[in-house]
Amino acid sequence: MDTAKGRVWVLGDNVDTDVIYPGKYLPIIVPEEMALHALEGIDPQFPSRLKHGDIIVAGSNFGCGSSREQAATCLKAAGVAAVVAGSYSRIFFRNALNQGLALVESKECRTRVKEGDTITIDFGRGKILLSDGDISFESLAPFLMQILEAGGLIEHTKKKIAGGK
Amino acid sequence: MGLTFAEKLLALKAGRDSVQPGQIVEVSPDVAMSHDNAGLVIRQFAQIGVKKVWDPSKIVIPLDHRVPAESTKTANAHKSIRAFVKEQEIASFYDIREGVCHQVLVEKGHILPGMLALGTDSHTTSYGCVGAFGTGIGATEMAAVWATGKIWLRVPESIRVQVNGNFPEMVFPKDFILYLVGKLGAEGANYCSVEFQGPAIANMGIPGRFTICNLSMEMGAKNAVVPVDRVTAEFLEGLGVGSGTAFYPDPDASYAREEVCNISKLAPQVACPHAVDNVKPVEELGGTRIDQAVLGSCTNGRIEDLKEAASVMAGRRVHPDVRMLVVPASKSVLLEGIRTGIITTLVEAGAVLVNPGCGPCLGAHEGILADGEVCIASTNRNFKGRMGSSTSEVYLASPATVAASAVMGRITDPRKVK
Numbered sequence: 001m002d003t004a005k006g007r008v009w010v011l012g013d014n015v016d017t018d019v020i021y022p023g024k025y026l027p028i029i030v031p032e033e034m035a036l037h038a039l040e041g042i043d044p045q046f047p048s049r050l051k052h053g054d055i056i057v058a059g060s061n062f063g064c065g066s067s068r069e070q071a072a073t074c075l076k077a078a079g080v081a082a083v084v085a086g087s088y089s090r091i092f093f094r095n096a097l098n099q100g101l102a103l104v105e106s107k108e109c110r111t112r113v114k115e116g117d118t119i120t121i122d123f124g125r126g127k128i129l130l131s132d133g134d135i136s137f138e139s140l141a142p143f144l145m146q147i148l149e150a151g152g153l154i155e156h157t158k159k160k161i162a163g164g165k
Numbered sequence: 166m167g168l169t170f171a172e173k174l175l176a177l178k179a180g181r182d183s184v185q186p187g188q189i190v191e192v193s194p195d196v197a198m199s200h201d202n203a204g205l206v207i208r209q210f211a212q213i214g215v216k217k218v219w220d221p222s223k224i225v226i227p228l229d230h231r232v233p234a235e236s237t238k239t240a241n242a243h244k245s246i247r248a249f250v251k252e253q254e255i256a257s258f259y260d261i262r263e264g265v266c267h268q269v270l271v272e273k274g275h276i277l278p279g280m281l282a283l284g285t286d287s288h289t290t291s292y293g294c295v296g297a298f299g300t301g302i303g304a305t306e307m308a309a310v311w312a313t314g315k316i317w318l319r320v321p322e323s324i325r326v327q328v329n330g331n332f333p334e335m336v337f338p339k340d341f342i343l344y345l346v347g348k349l350g351a352e353g354a355n356y357c358s359v360e361f362q363g364p365a366i367a368n369m370g371i372p373g374r375f376t377i378c379n380l381s382m383e384m385g386a387k388n389a390v391v392p393v394d395r396v397t398a399e400f401l402e403g404l405g406v407g408s409g410t411a412f413y414p415d416p417d418a419s420y421a422r423e424e425v426c427n428i429s430k431l432a433p434q435v436a437c438p439h440a441v442d443n444v445k446p447v448e449e450l451g452g453t454r455i456d457q458a459v460l461g462s463c464t465n466g467r468i469e470d471l472k473e474a475a476s477v478m479a480g481r482r483v484h485p486d487v488r489m490l491v492v493p494a495s496k497s498v499l500l501e502g503i504r505t506g507i508i509t510t511l512v513e514a515g516a517v518l519v520n521p522g523c524g525p526c527l528g529a530h531e532g533i534l535a536d537g538e539v540c541i542a543s544t545n546r547n548f549k550g551r552m553g554s555s556t557s558e559v560y561l562a563s564p565a566t567v568a569a570s571a572v573m574g575r576i577t578d579p580r581k582v583k
Contacts (some may be wrong), residue, residue: 014351014352018549019549020294022528024529027204028529029205029208040553051528060352064385065288065546067285067286067289067302069303069304090387091287095303095305152305153309155312161213
């Protein structure tokens with residue numbers, strides 16, 4: 001993937017998997033249905049307000065809590081183009097990449113944007129383009145980019161198996 | 166340079182002499198566990214297109230999160246899991262009658278020292294209580310493991326926690342780990358391997374070690390571990406399952422952080438809404454009113470926990486305005502509770518007995534909170550809306566504090582009740 005341009009939602013620190021995707025919805029296994037509950041624990045209106053291409057900008061420890069991958073899948077299925085957070089809980093980090101949901105690590109971004117801003121993430125150059133300047137970020141390791149670019153772990157694994165690795 | 170527990174174990178699993186933090190290794194797990202979540206794992210596994218799992222003997226599946234099924238979606242997931250384990254010849258399948266996954270895996274001897282255990286549950290860190298490296302992953306990741314038998318891991322940095330002193334009366338491992346999570350913060354051990362050591366740890370039984378490794382997840386730990394010792398050996402001998410391989414950190418191993426704690430003056434601790442690291446000593450809570458008290462979960466649903474609660478409640482009754490739920494972590498705990506009269510004591514005191522499983526812990530069923538209600542629980546998370554209404558509140562505490570609070574109808578220091 002090259003770039004993502006989208007409308008920003010700003011969240012705080014320690015956004016946990018219970019507010020991203022409440023436990024009562026865990027029996028759902030279809031991504032399109034999961035999308036109906038994305039971030040519902042923060043605001044019941046969130047799922048209907050999220051639009052394809054939106055970008056979540058958050059503080060530290062995003063996705064902390066449960067290993068439920070629905071927390072990542074629901075955002076991806078709702079059309080979230082990327083999450084930019086100060087840091088990630090490790091299980092969420094892996095789950096997001098495995099679902100093909102792009103993640104950027106940046107402590108600065110949240111301090112420079114507000115809800116409704118439009119930003120562009122240039123993954124190739126490792127830059128977030130804001131209206132008043134750029135923020136640099138460290139790109140993911142190549143093998144993680146491979147998983148993301150394949151569209152997630154399922155596609156990546158199928159390729160590996162087909163390649164005889 | 167010496168190696169930490171995690172570095173040693175992952176080096177061996179990766180077929181290397183040595184590894185260092187940040188290094189990526191490819192390893193094969195000794196145990197790959199799932200629960201009701203397996204319904205999603207199976208769906209993802211089917212998409213990969215591999216016909217058979219890599220090794221059915223390494224897969225363990227207890228059903229626990231919503232048992233018996235609370236909805237047709239869950240019932241259908243359970244049905245698909247039963248069909249899958251039959252087709253794949255997965256022998257270690259525990260249907261709805263056994264209890265919480267982590268409790269069942271440890272009780273039945275599936276986890277040995279030196280194992281690498283993966284689970285589709287964040288509290289897989291629990292297995293450090295018997296010297297294993299246990300860590301949680303998502304459903305799709307587990308599907309890839311079932312298909313290929315492999316997973317990539319980034320070698321974590323390690324944090325050493327030295328624990329000295331002796332627990333005062335009415336203060337328990339749950340209070341210690343709540344204190345530590347409060348001190349280090351929700352991100353304090355993020356992606357780190359937490360090694361516990363010291364006399365207070367050596368004096369802890371397996372149940373307490375289970376609790377502290379379990380709740381280490383709430384400071385972001387990749388895994389948590391207690392060194393294998395005589396306590397571990399006796400526990401494993403009792404199960405008759407062999408002794409595994411004990412890994413110990415080298416004396417010159419390098420740690421990202423070292424903590425030294427002394428628990429001799431520790432007071433009962435409570436995690437307040439809506440974060441596990443929002444921890445305060447119980448006396449700072451000024452008798453907050455409660456509507457529900459939950460005693461159970463992988464964190465504190467063992468017979469020792471029920472016994473402690475029963476001891477606090479002996480001769481007393483659950484407050485008339487409180488619903489107390491007792492959720493034994495497994496069938497074994499339930500049966501022992503019946504045999505010893507502990508469960509009878511709790512039920513006669515006014516508690517409601519719930520079948521072994523996760524119950525209300527994650528807000529799935531069996532004790533959902535109404536708008537504005539307050540619960541004190543021996544469980545592991547209190548995020549907003551965790552146990553029901555988004556305006557409900559959950560406090561986390563030890564079984565003794567939960568029991569004392571159930572009796573008084575408000576958050577109560579168990580030292581004041583005995």
